[in-house]
Amino acid sequence: LGSLNSWTLRATLNGSIPEITTESADDTPLGIPDNNATGIVSSIPVSAAGSVNSMTVEVNISHTYIGDLLVRLECPDGNLVTLHNKSGGSANDIHQTYPVSECNGQSQAGSWKLRVSDHAGLDIGSLDGWTIRIQ
Numbered sequence: 001l002g003s004l005n006s007w008t009l010r011a012t013l014n015g016s017i018p019e020i021t022t023e024s025a026d027d028t029p030l031g032i033p034d035n036n037a038t039g040i041v042s043s044i045p046v047s048a049a050g051s052v053n054s055m056t057v058e059v060n061i062s063h064t065y066i067g068d069l070l071v072r073l074e075c076p077d078g079n080l081v082t083l084h085n086k087s088g089g090s091a092n093d094i095h096q097t098y099p100v101s102e103c104n105g106q107s108q109a110g111s112w113k114l115r116v117s118d119h120a121g122l123d124i125g126s127l128d129g130w131t132i133r134i135q
Contacts, residue, residue, distance in 0.1 A: 021048045021108060024131040031126050032063065032118050039070070039117025042127055046076075046112060046134070052103050055134045057083060061094040061116065063125025068118045069094070075103040076110025086119060093125075108134045 025042045032040055057073055071084035071094065081102045084094060114130050 019048075019050065019135070021046060021050075021134040022131065023112075025114070025129060028129045029126045030116075032061070032069070032116055032124065034118055034124050035068075035121040037117050037119060039115060040127060041074075042114045042116075042130065044112045044114075044130075044132055046108050046110060046132075048108060048134075050108050050134075052106055052108050053135045055100050055103060055132060056097050057100055057114070058097045058131040058133070059083065059094055059114070060128040060130065061125060062092075062128055063094065063118075063123060064092055065089070065120070065123035066091050066094055068120040068123055069125075070115075070117045070119060072115045073098075073100060073103075074113040074115060075106060076108075076112060077103075077106050079103060079106075080115075 023044045023046055025044050027042050030040045066088040067086055070086055073081045081100055083098045112132055116127050
């Protein structure tokens with residue numbers, strides 16, 4: 001028999017530690033109009049300088065039929081990235097973090113937008129919040 005009394009990890013970094021910018025929407029929650037392809041837009045302004053090396057988008061949506069929903073991220077340069085495309089059928093809610101590589105290399109400064117639209121009738125929901133993490 002034995003026991004582990006302690007352990008240590010030592011790491012040596014080669015190069016600089018990348019900065020991480022984390023921003024959350026302050027205009028949520030927003031109701032998602034039922035059966036409305038225009039949907040809603042929530043914005044996160046980022047003022048930090050630097051280029052996107054990698055990023056994730058955390059999305060929190062309450063909805064009773066996620067198969068109705070189209071969720072897209074609009075990068076500051078206008079590029080649209082589809083995060084969720086009317087999949088999941090009758091499942092409830094989207095609480096997911098999406099890796100996004102389509103915006104790599106561009107400036108992180110600007111207005112990041114989340115566009116959410118509902119493409120069928122009967123089920124309703126809301127964008128409860130979303131967060132971007134940029135390295």
